[in-house]
Amino acid sequence: MTTFTSTNSVKPTKPWKVTKRQLIPSFSLLIAAAIATYLVVLLTPMKGKLAYVLLFFIFGTGFQAALSWSKRGKSAAVDTLAASIMMSGGMIVFLPVVSLLYTTVVKGFKGLRPQIFTHTMESTSYSDPLTSGGLLHAIIGTLFLIAIATVISLPLSILTALYLTEIKGKASGFIQFLVQAMSGVPSVVAGIFIYAALLLTTDLRGSTIIGALPLAILMIPTVTRTAQEVLLLVPSELREAGLALGATQWKTVATIVVPAARNGLITAVILGVARIAGETAPLLFTLGTSDKVNWNIFSGGQNALPYYVWSGLRDGTEGGLQRAWTGILVLLMLVLTLFVSARIFGSRKVK
Amino acid sequence: MTLTANSPKAIPEKRQITTKPRVSDKIFRGVLTAMSMSSLLILTLIGLFLSLRGFQAFQTQGIGFITKVDWTAGVDGSPDTFGLGAMIIGTLIISATALVVGVPLSVLTALFLTFYAPERLKRALVTLVDLMASFPSILFGLWGFIVLMPMAEYWAQLIHKYLGWIPVFGMPSPAYTRSPFIAGLVLAIMIIPIVTSVSREIFNQTPLDRIQAAYALGATRWAMIKAVVLPFGASGVVGGAMLGLGRALGETVAVYSVLNIVFKVNFQVLYGFGGNIASMIVGKWGEASLTESKALLAAGFVLFVMTLVVNLLANFIVRRTVKTGK
Amino acid sequence: MSNVNDDNNGEDMSTTASTNSLSSVAAQHAAQRQPGTAPLGSGLEAREIHAWFGKHHALADVSLDFAAGTVTALIGPSGCGKSTFIRTLNRMHEFIPSAAMAGEVLLDGKDIYEPGVDVTKIRLQIGMVFQKPNPFPSMTIGQNVLSGLKLAQIKSPKSNDDLLEECLTRAGLWSEVKDRLGAHAGGLSGGQQQRLCIARSLAVNPKVLLMDEPCSALDPGSTLRIEDTIGQLAKTMTIIIVTHNMQQAARVSDYTAFFLSDGGPGQMIEVGPTNEMFSRPKDQRTENYVSGRFG
Numbered sequence: 001m002t003t004f005t006s007t008n009s010v011k012p013t014k015p016w017k018v019t020k021r022q023l024i025p026s027f028s029l030l031i032a033a034a035i036a037t038y039l040v041v042l043l044t045p046m047k048g049k050l051a052y053v054l055l056f057f058i059f060g061t062g063f064q065a066a067l068s069w070s071k072r073g074k075s076a077a078v079d080t081l082a083a084s085i086m087m088s089g090g091m092i093v094f095l096p097v098v099s100l101l102y103t104t105v106v107k108g109f110k111g112l113r114p115q116i117f118t119h120t121m122e123s124t125s126y127s128d129p130l131t132s133g134g135l136l137h138a139i140i141g142t143l144f145l146i147a148i149a150t151v152i153s154l155p156l157s158i159l160t161a162l163y164l165t166e167i168k169g170k171a172s173g174f175i176q177f178l179v180q181a182m183s184g185v186p187s188v189v190a191g192i193f194i195y196a197a198l199l200l201t202t203d204l205r206g207s208t209i210i211g212a213l214p215l216a217i218l219m220i221p222t223v224t225r226t227a228q229e230v231l232l233l234v235p236s237e238l239r240e241a242g243l244a245l246g247a248t249q250w251k252t253v254a255t256i257v258v259p260a261a262r263n264g265l266i267t268a269v270i271l272g273v274a275r276i277a278g279e280t281a282p283l284l285f286t287l288g289t290s291d292k293v294n295w296n297i298f299s300g301g302q303n304a305l306p307y308y309v310w311s312g313l314r315d316g317t318e319g320g321l322q323r324a325w326t327g328i329l330v331l332l333m334l335v336l337t338l339f340v341s342a343r344i345f346g347s348r349k350v351k
Numbered sequence: 352m353t354l355t356a357n358s359p360k361a362i363p364e365k366r367q368i369t370t371k372p373r374v375s376d377k378i379f380r381g382v383l384t385a386m387s388m389s390s391l392l393i394l395t396l397i398g399l400f401l402s403l404r405g406f407q408a409f410q411t412q413g414i415g416f417i418t419k420v421d422w423t424a425g426v427d428g429s430p431d432t433f434g435l436g437a438m439i440i441g442t443l444i445i446s447a448t449a450l451v452v453g454v455p456l457s458v459l460t461a462l463f464l465t466f467y468a469p470e471r472l473k474r475a476l477v478t479l480v481d482l483m484a485s486f487p488s489i490l491f492g493l494w495g496f497i498v499l500m501p502m503a504e505y506w507a508q509l510i511h512k513y514l515g516w517i518p519v520f521g522m523p524s525p526a527y528t529r530s531p532f533i534a535g536l537v538l539a540i541m542i543i544p545i546v547t548s549v550s551r552e553i554f555n556q557t558p559l560d561r562i563q564a565a566y567a568l569g570a571t572r573w574a575m576i577k578a579v580v581l582p583f584g585a586s587g588v589v590g591g592a593m594l595g596l597g598r599a600l601g602e603t604v605a606v607y608s609v610l611n612i613v614f615k616v617n618f619q620v621l622y623g624f625g626g627n628i629a630s631m632i633v634g635k636w637g638e639a640s641l642t643e644s645k646a647l648l649a650a651g652f653v654l655f656v657m658t659l660v661v662n663l664l665a666n667f668i669v670r671r672t673v674k675t676g677k
Numbered sequence: 678m679s680n681v682n683d684d685n686n687g688e689d690m691s692t693t694a695s696t697n698s699l700s701s702v703a704a705q706h707a708a709q710r711q712p713g714t715a716p717l718g719s720g721l722e723a724r725e726i727h728a729w730f731g732k733h734h735a736l737a738d739v740s741l742d743f744a745a746g747t748v749t750a751l752i753g754p755s756g757c758g759k760s761t762f763i764r765t766l767n768r769m770h771e772f773i774p775s776a777a778m779a780g781e782v783l784l785d786g787k788d789i790y791e792p793g794v795d796v797t798k799i800r801l802q803i804g805m806v807f808q809k810p811n812p813f814p815s816m817t818i819g820q821n822v823l824s825g826l827k828l829a830q831i832k833s834p835k836s837n838d839d840l841l842e843e844c845l846t847r848a849g850l851w852s853e854v855k856d857r858l859g860a861h862a863g864g865l866s867g868g869q870q871q872r873l874c875i876a877r878s879l880a881v882n883p884k885v886l887l888m889d890e891p892c893s894a895l896d897p898g899s900t901l902r903i904e905d906t907i908g909q910l911a912k913t914m915t916i917i918i919v920t921h922n923m924q925q926a927a928r929v930s931d932y933t934a935f936f937l938s939d940g941g942p943g944q945m946i947e948v949g950p951t952n953e954m955f956s957r958p959k960d961q962r963t964e965n966y967v968s969g970r971f972g
Binding site: 470558560561563575578 | 797799800801804814830877878
């Protein structure tokens with residue numbers, strides 16, 4: 001019944017796509033702008049990299065907009081101008097990111113030797129040459145802190161998320177509000193709070209376990225929010241199936257909902273860990289520092305990667321700064337690994 | 352099935368449907384509710400401990416704690432003066448700089464990503480922005496100190512040269528290093544991911560039918576954005592900016608690394624000293640006496656209240672935009 | 678006035694009756710309609726239009742000639758490409774990222790898809806009214822009507838007030854809103870909002886007006902008012918209207934084109950003067966559709 005067999009030879013096209021030919025005038029204008037920039041810099045007192053960039057932007061955009069005006073009128077010129085500004089704005093934003101990554105890798109790489117992962121700073125000072133010493137104690141300290149903070153915050157966060165998505169009780173609005181409020185607490189406030197609560201008027205001294213407390217406080221809102229989003233993604237049919245089989249709510253949640261959301265919950269935890277792995281300020285109030293690994297988490301100082309970097313920065317010597325960059329590189333690698341794992345877990349489908 | 356006029360049937364009462372929950376479910380509910388209340392507990396404790404322990408400072412200084420601009424620990428029996436004023440002003444100035452630089456860039460980026468960027472570039476850039484959001488603040492501090500500082504000094508010189516007649520850009524003497532301006536720039540970069548993310552989300556939700564109506568009338572892309580997207584997303588962007596502000600208010604190590612912390616008022620952003628409350632707490636902590644420590648706790652309480660108010664307002668605005676926009 | 682009874686071979690009375698009434702309505706419309714007076718331009722012509730969404734071939738080989746000053750209805754069951762087709766006529770189809778097309782659309786003899794064509798100018802000449810009324814909520818009624826001018830940054834030879842009154846009158850809304858032009862558009866009813874959208878499209882003085890099921894979200898009262906408006910507008914422009922409602926097609930259009938898809942791409946099966954399409958369609962499939970046997 002079809003009458004279009006002949007159309008199999010017709011090919012789909014996109015005539016609205018800008019062809020290379022159409023770009024030629026714009027391209028020549030950019031070259032003209034470059035020439036104009038060069039001339040202006042040559043002939044006027046404006047100098048320096050900023051002058052080049054700014055002038056090229058002004059000429060380039062101006063010429064393009066003028067071309068649009070002549071061909072298609074005022075609104076097209078405004079549109080071209082807006083497009084140029086958007087693209088430039090976007091690029092400006094990404095320069096710092098690129099610079100941050102580049103600087104960290106290039107500067108940190110110098111100090112990146114296998115032995116830094118096996119040595120601590122107990123017999124070296126920050127200004128010593130980089131052939132000695134390492135950051136093993138910082139890595140282990142960070143791992144301790146992450147582990148303790150996770151153990152404390154995970155139950156609270158997941159259970160709060162479950163309350164919000166499964167029970168949806170009368171207090172839900174209020175609790176949502178509280179979680180949002182908590183996400184705004186600055187890390188330094190969390191740090192001095194623990195100090196004020198536990199250390200100021202008691203005989204307790206700072207220790208790893210106390211240092212993990214403000215981190216737990218910072219972690220809870222992140223994990224709760226992500227967990228909530230993930231739990232909401234679990235189709236309600238699954239819950240209904242469980243209840244229809246006669247299971248209690250708690251059994252339904254424990255055996256059906258949570259496993260279904262497992263990947264997402266893992267993502268939530270990873271994101272929470274990424275949030276706190278690089279926190280420096282809280283540690284300054286609740287944890288003494290240390291030059292070696294302190295296996296006693298209940299007493300005595302401990303180092304951590306951000307702490308290590310901070311000390312290097314404060315030290316100010318060349319050796320100190322170099323250690324700081326290397327420490328940041330290691331920390332960044334840790335954060336990137338967490339970031340990538342969160343992506344991987346987040347994209348695995350809910351079974 | 353005709354209704355007769357003789358015996359109209361009244362609509363029956365609604366039945367009360369009740370279940371007797373199983374014990375395990377009761378426990379389940381109880382545990383979840385209790386655990387959720389932990390957030391309330393923590394927040395209250397924060398407020399409580401900071402204000403109580405720091406109460407002494409409020410007591411002795413009175414309202415001057417906030418308004419006075421002098422912070423000197425008394426030596427050898429002379430009275431202390433703890434005035435947070437300078438640091439409050441510093442906090443506001445640095446945050447304002449961060450907003451002025453960071454919010455327009457974020458909005459431009461969000462518009463670029465939503466309406467201009469080709470698909471593959473968009474995905475790469477969005478990943479980059481999310482990545483930036485997870486960088487630790489100390490990285491920004493270190494980078495700001497080593498990399499950004501020289502550039503920022505150069506720009507500060509330019510700004511002073513051409514705009515120095517504006518009071519806020521004036522300088523009593525050339526000292527461009529480690530000024531609130533640089534701290535503001537670093538903070539601007541730190542808040543860009545948040546503000547861009549929120550703005551992008553809002554712009555993505557612009558109703559498609561209005562966008563199509565504008566295009567069908569012969570609008571260019573920018574004309575459409577101006578007529579449809581910006582009115583729709585304006586309040587959401589404000590909410591996002593406030594979230595960024597909340598972040599900027601409490602930032603510690605990044606500011607401490609690039610700013611020359613001096614506890615005096617400085618309105619001239621290009622001039623090399625200043626401070627914010629967070630970095631002041633960190634700076635003075637090491638050598639603080641007991642009294643001064645309590646005063647620092649009180650300062651922390653003020654910071655807590657500031658960030659709390661800003662954050663709650665921001666969340667309220669963002670959620671309201673998302674709701675009413677639909 | 679039709680002779681369908683003679684053609685029926687003992688068929689269902691109800692389908693005959695509906696075809697009867699459709700064709701009589703169409704015949705009435707044809708009788709009342711003056712042939713295109715004061716037409717603008719030389720109309721719109723679509724030649725061998727194909728449309729794809731990615732690999733999915735949605736529309737195949739549609740050729741239609743829309744004479745200036747006429748109203749053409751596009752009818753057919755859901756999903757057979759009518760909306761896709763109409764969107765190729767004002768270059769809205771290309772907003773979908775996976776969209777592709779083939780063929781030509783000629784406005785006054787020039788292909789609107791030629792490289793280098795200013796697409797925003799095309800859309801000023803070929804306007805569109807959508808299924809769901811979409812006035813700009815951040816603007817007042819007056820601002821909405823004039824928004825097309827502002828968006829395209831063009832100035833009308835008439836004054837703003839004159840243009841407002843003219844467009845709103847042509848859209849059949851002037852008497853209801855003339856005292857509240859400064860009120861926000863959101864306060865109007867659905868039918869009023871749709872007429873506002875029509876007025877908005879008129880303000881930029883298009884030669885062609887495309888209407889994608891403009892009444893399907895409205896109540897019957899508003900529908901009839903808009904159909905009146907279409908009748909008035911047809912005197913000065915070419916109108917193409919997609920509709921699910923065959924009675925509506927019979928009431929307002931001079932020509933009707935029937936679209937159908939049999940699982941493959943949508944195609945235009947038959948086109949002709951409306952009263953002929955409903956009384957003596959040439960293709961069996963058209964006959965089946967207009968007599969209500971499917972769709």
